[in-house]
C-alpha cells in the first residue's frame with residue numbers, strides 16, 4: 001500500500017512553505033520542519049515534505065534515482081509531478097546520493113530575459129551544521145554566515161560559482177538533512193574556507 | 194467556520210503556483226516573475242495581487258496587519274481584513290511590531306520592521322519602464338540586458354523641466370545593483386526603508402500577474418544623478434497629534450477658511466507616540 005503524504009495538505013504544506021520562504025530569504029540559516037512524514041526509505045523526511053509542498057502536475061522533476069523506485073512512485077502518487085531524464089528540462093531536480101553529484105551547469109539556468117524558468121536543485125546531504133566550512137555573503141545575509149554541508153565537494157562549489165557569473169540566469173539550491181534544510185539562491189556567494 | 198471554500202479562499206493548486214513564483218522572486222531580487230492562478234472574488238484595484246500573495250503565505254498562527262494610506266481603518270484595509278478573518282480565521286492586529294504579515298497599499302510603517310516579518314505590497318503597475326516602452330516583450334529585454342539608459346534620460350528630462358526629479362510616489366529603485374524596480378505607489382519618503390531592511394518584501398500585481406521581491410539585507414537604491422541626488426520630502430511643521438518630526442505627514446485642511454495642519458500618515462505609529470508623550 002502507498003505510504004501516506006501530509007496529514008493535512010492545506011496546513012502542513014503552508015507550514016513547510018513558510019519555513020522554506022524564510023530559508024530562501026535568509027540564505028544559510030538552518031530551517032526545520034516539525035512535520036514528520038513517513039516517506040519511502042531513501043527520501044529524507046525533510047526532502048519529502050519540501051517536494052510535496054512544491055510539486056504538482058505542472059512541474060517536471062529530474063532525479064538521480066530510477067523512476068520505478070518506491071520513492072518516485074510515492075512522489076508521483078501524491079503530487080502528480082511529471083518526470084524527465086533530461087536535466088536541462090527539469091524545473092526541479094532531486095539528488096538523493098551525494099556520490100552522484102553532477103556539475104550544476106547541466107541543469108537549466110534560465111535565460112537572461114526569463115531567469116525564472118530555471119531548475120531548482122534539492123540535495124539530500126550527509127549532515128548540516130554551522131561550522132566554518134563555507135562562508136556565505138549576498139542578499140538576505142546581513143554580513144556573512146557560515147555553513148557546513150558534508151559530502152558536497154569543493155569542485156561543485158567552483159562549478160556553481162562559474163555558472164552563477166551568468167546572473168540573473170542561475171540555479172537555486174536547497175540542501176536537506178533529516179528534517180532540517182537550508183537554501184542557497186543564485187545570488188549567494190560561496191567561499192570555501 | 195463552514196468550509197465551502199479553501200483556507201484563505203485560494204485553492205491549493207493556485208497557492209502552489211504562487212509559492213513557486215515567490216521563491217524565484219526571492220532568488221532574483223527585483224525581477225518580475227509571471228504567475229498564473231485563479232481569479233480572486235474582488236475587483237482589481239482592491240489589491241488582488243497582494244491578497245493572492247497573503248493567501249499563499251498565511252497560516253493559522255499569523256497576525257495580520259493591513260494598511261491603506263498608512264491607516265488601518267480605511268474601507269480597503271477593513272475589507273481585506275474581513276476577507277482573511279472570514280476565509281482563514283486569521284488574528285488581526287494594528288500593531289506593526291507584533292504583526293507577522295503586513296499587507297499594504299501606499300505606505301511602509303514608520304516603526305522599523307524585523308527579520309521574519311513579511312511585507313506584502315499591492316501593486317497596480319509593476320513595470321517601471323512602462324512609461325518609456327509600452328511593449329512587454331521589449332521591457333523584458335531591456336531588463337534582461339540592463340538597458341536602463343532611457344530611464345535615466347526620462348528622469349533627467351524631469352530635471353530640465355522642473356529643476357528637480359518631480360516623481361514623488363512610486364519612485365524607481367535599483368535592487369541588488371541589477372534590476373530597476375517599482376516600489377509600488379509608496380511615497381519616495383519610504384524608499385530608504387527598503388534598503389537593507391531586515392524584513393521580507395513581497396510585491397504582487399493582480400491584473401498584470403507579476404510577483405517580485407526584495408529579500409532582507411538587500412541593497413535598494415533610489416535612482417538619481419551626481420548633480421541631482423535623491424532627496425526626501427521635508428515638512429515645515431510637526432505632527433499636530435504626536436509632535437513627530439520624523440514621520441511622513443499628511444496635510445489636512447481643518448476649517449472653511451483653509452487652516453492647515455499636519456498629521457502622521459501612519460495612524461498606529463502616531464497613536465502610540467501620542468500615548469507615550471501624554472500618558
Ligand SMILES: [Zn+2]
Pocket residue numbers: 432433434435436437456457462463464466
Ligand atoms: Zn503623529
